[in-house]
Amino acid sequence: MSEAILYPPSATDFTTLGIGPLLDAKYVLASRGRNETPELTFTYPVNGPLFSAIKTGCLVVCAVGPNLRSKSQRFEITAITKPKDGKVQIFAEHIVGIARKTILQPGARFTGITAQLALNQWMNLLAPRRPFTVFSDVGTQASIDFSEIGHFEQALEALGGKQGSILQNFGGEYVFDNWNIRLMTNAGRESGVVIAYGKNLTNLTQEKSIETTYTSVYPYAKVTIDEEERVLTLPELYVHSKHVDQYPSVLAQMVDFSDREPQSVDELRTLAEQFVINNQVGVPRVNLKVSYADLAKSVDDTQIQRLEEVELCDTVTVAFNQLDIQATAKVIKTVWDVRKEEYRTIELGDARSNLSTPIRDQQKDRDQIQQEIDWVRQAQREATDILTNPGKGHVVIYPSIKDPQELLILDTTDINTARNVWRWNIGGLGFSRTGFNGTYELAMTNNGAIVADRITTGTLRAIQIIGVAITGSSFETTGSNSRVLLQAGMLSSFMNNLRFMDLDGSRLRFFHTNGQTVLGQFHRTQDTQTNRQGITLSAEPGTMLGLSVGDGQGNYTRRLMVAPGSDAVHVSNLEMGTGLNSTSYGTIRRAQLSRAIVPNSDNFQVNNNVGLNFYSPLNMNGFSILNVSDIRLKEHIRQTEVKGIEETKQLNFVDFEYKRDYLKNEDHLLPEGEQFGLVAQYSSFLAKQAPGDHYLKIDMNKQVNLNTKTNQELISIIEAQELRLRRLEEKLGMEDVT
Known part of the structure; x- marks a missing residue:
């Protein structure tokens, strides 16, 4: 077991025990992310021996991972919460975070330099000076501009996280080792670990990533050929990846190659084929955030030691055995349990290079787009026909050529007899079917208003739509990969065209990621004996029903679960009381305990005047039965x-x-x-x-x-x-x- 050690803010010698080891600290967790400043959190009891010594600015030294580069890392305490339930929570930031408290003096603009020279310039501009050392093996030559005062409000922004930073211009991965900052082409190594996804390891986010993996590309381009605007598509519609047969159905991504200006179908096909290769279309993106215990179950016994030594930014291989596809992934986040000296969680992310051409989100598939194009084009043809075949009309400058105030287009030569009137003046443009004095049912006026009975448009963008009612066979809102459909009295939510949820007058249902199987529902019920109505949360056979609590960071811990095929409710921690922060006790009646264990950090207590009956032998397994006998608890002591x-x-x-x-x-x-x-x-x-x-x-x-x-x-x-x-x-x- 390893312990975090507390030091005063002014400490420089970390070979001693400083103020002392934080033996009473709980949940000592060190979190690291790729190109992120490491953080440390823990709780400490207010009656702990070092509580009064824990102050903001104090330093805490501990390991953040299994290997040498992760040992004895220094953190500065930045925040301490108010006591709650007899303990406080402490937040600390890695010592490199002191760059947040450091300004960057204005310097010069450099072009064609290496990352090492850029880091050297950064260090020379720090105010006040800090004992950082810097190193980089990134071979990229790029520009960096330190000349604009105030662009980087503090020195850490110049390292990364802001436009024009060293990380953005040169790329790479940071390693923060106390005062030593290294920007490496690869901060990790090839670990040799192969993780078998699907055997003992599954993850909802990864499942969605697999199910939404594009197997093919639907390329198109809007081009001008022989002065005619055309939309190029392939007669075969798609270009497939070599993995397409591993998936149950084709899932195509629409990709616009207009900016590449292909002049033929063959050129468009070549662009699409190269796109499929460069961007590994058909290979699932890795997105796994799992506990170390679950991750350990997914590797062979011979690789356990390698997994235990995995570091941030190391590369692993994820084998999707059911698809017969392997993907490369990086360790992008870790949470290290300092006291247990093991990982709490490891997050794996996609390690492939940035896409050469970004995959643009598409809101509608090809048929929908074509249908809408036809609808708009029909309206355009109707308008063209009306304007090219208007019938006889008369253009009148009103009231006279000497005093031109308005331009009129009439169906007669006299404004008093004309019925169909176009009127254009300083107030706007309008059309009336009832003569010169209106009513103008179609108008565009200088106050920014447009009045019309019918508007046909391909896309209508508005900040706000106000009306008595919006009617139609369906109402749909769309996002980058999701949409909401209101149709036939039912509200449905879709993700990547797969049904995720629907709501009608009697129930709210949730669906499996396949978009078809119902997982469970929240619905109205009625007792057949009492006719009393109520609300029930139900799970379908084979589905888990759970209640989880979040930490505000997107992480959720299950507290209550009804497992499939079980008649039991599984609760991770049941606390009885009359309120959220109540110190009162609740009651469990008519309960039977099976395989119940009281953790060694708690006490099993039976209060006064409570009968405790045993109908089996009480086996102490060699331990003593104790009875309180401390003289400090006795009075009126005398010889019996x-x-x-x-x-x-x-x-x-x-x-x-x-x-x-x-x-x-x-x-x-x-x-x-x-x-x-x-x-x-x-x-x-x-x-x-x-x-x-x-x-x-x-x-x-x-x-x-x-x-x-x-x-x-x-x-x-x-x-x-x-x-x-x-x-x-x-x-x-x-x-x-x-």
Whole structure:
């Protein structure tokens, strides 16, 4: 077991134990992310010996991983919460975070330099100076601009996380080792670990990643050929990846190659084929965040040691055996349990290079797009026909050419007789079917308003739509890969065109990631006997029903679960009380415990005047039965007047058998066969009435003490007899034969 060690803010020698090891700290967890500043969190009791010494600014030294580069890392305490339930939570940031408190003086703009030179310039511009050392093996030559004052508000932003930073311009992966900052082409190594996904390891996010993996590309391009705008597509529609046959169905991604300006179908096909290869279309993206224990189950026994030594940014292979596909992944986040010296969680992410051409999110598939294009084009053709075949009209400048205020287009030469009137003036443009004075049912006015009975458009963008009602066969909202559909009184949510949830007047249902199988529902119910209505949360056969609690970071811990095929409710931690922060106790009635264990950090307590009955032998497995006897808990102490021998002589030991009809409960039967012991009614000194029933009991604690007192009195008698015997022997001149 390893312990975090507390040091004062001014400490420079970390070979000593400093203020002391934080032995009473709980949940000491060190979190690291790729190109992120490491963090440390733990809780500490307010009655702990070092509580008063824990202050913001103090340093904590501990390991953050299994290997040498992760040992003895220094953290600065940045926040301490207010005490709650007798403990506080402490937050600390890696010592490299001091760059947040450091400004970057304005420098110069450099072009064509290496990452090492950029880091050197960064270190020279720090104010105040810090004892950092920097190194980089990144061979990329790029530009970096330190000349604009205030662009980097603090020095850490210049390392990464802001436009124009060293990380953005040069790439790479940071290694933070106390004051040593290294920007490496690869901060990790090829671990040789092969993780078999699907055998003992599954993950909902990864399942979604697999199910939404594109197997093919649907390429298109909007181009101008011979002065005519055209949309190029492939006659075969798709370009498939070599893995397409490993999936149950084709899932195509629409990709726009307009910016590459292909001039033929063959050029478009070549671009799509190269895209499929460069971007590993058909290979699932790795997105796994799992506990170390679950991860260990997914590797061969021969690789356990390698897994234990995996570090941040190391590369692993994820084998999707059901698809016969292997993907490369990187360790992008870790949570290290400092005290247990093992990983709590490991997060794996996609390790493939950035896409050469970004896959643009598409909201509709090809058929939907074509349908909408046809609809708009029909409206365009209708408008074209009306404008090219308008019938006879008359253009009038009103009121006169000498004083031109308005431009009119009339169906007659006289504004008094015209019925169809176009009117254009400083107020706007409008059309009336009822003459010059209106009403203008179609108008565009200078206050920004457009009035129309019908608007046909391919895309309508609006901040707000206000109306009495919006009607249609369906109403749909779409996102990058999700949509919500309101149709036939049902609200449905889809993810990648797979049904995720639906809601109608009686129930809310959730679906499996296959978009078809119902997982469970929240619905109205009615008791057939009482006709009382209620609300029920149900899970379908083979589906787990759980209740989880989040930590605000997207992580959820299951607290309650009903497992498939089980009639039991599994609860990780059940706390009974009348309120969230209540110190009162709740009650569990008519409960039966099976394989229940009290953790060694807690106590099993039975309060006063509570009957505790055993109907089986109490096996202490070699441990003691203790009774409180501390003098600090006693008063009015005096020598007892109990005469042990006299009380013991009055005890009447008998042989007997218990009555079989004493209790009717088959689980509460008394021992069978002949017994040896006392009868409480004949042993008044030891008899006691216990809560729970009206039967007398024997006080075993009192009996043990009585036996001891009796033995003491007998010992005193024996010693007196021995003394008397020796004196008689001396008088008689007899030798001591003992």
